Amino acid sequence: MNTWRRNLIGRVVQISVAAIVLATLMNGCRGNYGDLNTTTGSTRADFLSSGRTQSFFTAIQVDPKSEDSAGPQFVIAEDLDGDGLLDLVSAWNQSQPVQIHLQRRSDSGAIRFETVTLAGNIPVVSVAGLAVTDFDQDGRMDIAVLIKETLLIGAGCLGSASPDGDSLLNKGVILMYFGPDDPQQTNQALAWQDRDVKSSFLLGTKGASAPPEEHGFTTMAVGDMDLDGDMDIVVAWNPACSESPGVLLFTNDGSGSVRRGDWTVSPIADPFQCPPPCPTRELRPN
Ligand SMILES: [Ca+2]
Numbered sequence: 001m002n003t004w005r006r007n008l009i010g011r012v013v014q015i016s017v018a019a020i021v022l023a024t025l026m027n028g029c030r031g032n033y034g035d036l037n038t039t040t041g042s043t044r045a046d047f048l049s050s051g052r053t054q055s056f057f058t059a060i061q062v063d064p065k066s067e068d069s070a071g072p073q074f075v076i077a078e079d080l081d082g083d084g085l086l087d088l089v090s091a092w093n094q095s096q097p098v099q100i101h102l103q104r105r106s107d108s109g110a111i112r113f114e115t116v117t118l119a120g121n122i123p124v125v126s127v128a129g130l131a132v133t134d135f136d137q138d139g140r141m142d143i144a145v146l147i148k149e150t151l152l153i154g155a156g157c158l159g160s161a162s163p164d165g166d167s168l169l170n171k172g173v174i175l176m177y178f179g180p181d182d183p184q185q186t187n188q189a190l191a192w193q194d195r196d197v198k199s200s201f202l203l204g205t206k207g208a209s210a211p212p213e214e215h216g217f218t219t220m221a222v223g224d225m226d227l228d229g230d231m232d233i234v235v236a237w238n239p240a241c242s243e244s245p246g247v248l249l250f251t252n253d254g255s256g257s258v259r260r261g262d263w264t265v266s267p268i269a270d271p272f273q274c275p276p277p278c279p280t281r282e283l284r285p286n
């Protein structure tokens with residue numbers, strides 16, 4: 001047998017062995033997911049009944065199943081009650097726009113969540129953002145939800161009188177919930193104090209049917225933008241007033257003004273639309 005034929009046979013044997021080993025490993029690693037959705041009698045059980053998924057993760061439903069008709073839009077993990085266990089906050093397209101899910105542990109370490117729904121005085125159709133931080137600097141976590149569409153009328157342009165807008169447009173606002181002084185009352189809905197950011201009652205384009213990523217308020221970020229020690233809010237806004245910029249900065253004068261809802265709103269200058277002298281921006285090809 002010549003050399004090239006021996007090499008060919010050797011390579012075929014190597015490939016065959018590798019294929020057998022790979023097939024064996026794949027078969028051994030493949031899970032049986034046939035029972036993820038099972039029917040017992042007249043009861044159909046989905047994967048939430050067993051917790052099994054087609055992955056390495058086990059699933060549990062955090063919010064009560066009876067509450068999930070509106071569908072959560074945003075969720076954030078934060079320790080709300082200071083017990084060292086991460087809790088969850090979710091935002092929903094409904095007039096009770098915020099749910100807090102407090103993590104509890106059994107003696108054996110099993111995780112469950114105690115859900116509390118936070119309502120407000122504003123009718124809510126859809127939400128566009130969620131943030132959790134200590135806005136009023138009292139050491140307790142607070143919640144801000146960016147509401148894309150309320151049933152209230154806001155201002156069409158910055159600095160204009162409110163209400164002055166078209167009822168068919170998005171009517172947004174930032175709604176805040178201040179955490180209770182006593183951590184033991186975190187699971188008491190009435191212990192959370194709600195307050196709207198007055199200057200955020202603003203109109204955007206399109207109506208309530210617009211998706212969250214389009215028209216009116218579309219997203220929100222939080223940080224100490226002016227470095228004065230308190231948290232500020234930045235939102236993206238597709239305004240009804242075509243001359244208004246689309247990114248707004250909300251700053252405050254400290255705890256008292258935050259609690260009253262008195263925030264100062266400032267547009268972030270658009271270098272393509274502002275009058276001279278404008279911030280410069282160089283456009284260069286990559
Ligand atoms: Ca906690």
Ligand SMILES: [Ca+2]
Binds near residue numbers: 134136138139140178
């Ligand atoms: Ca606080």
Ligand SMILES: [Ca+2]
Binds near residue numbers: 227231
């Ligand atoms: Ca600040």
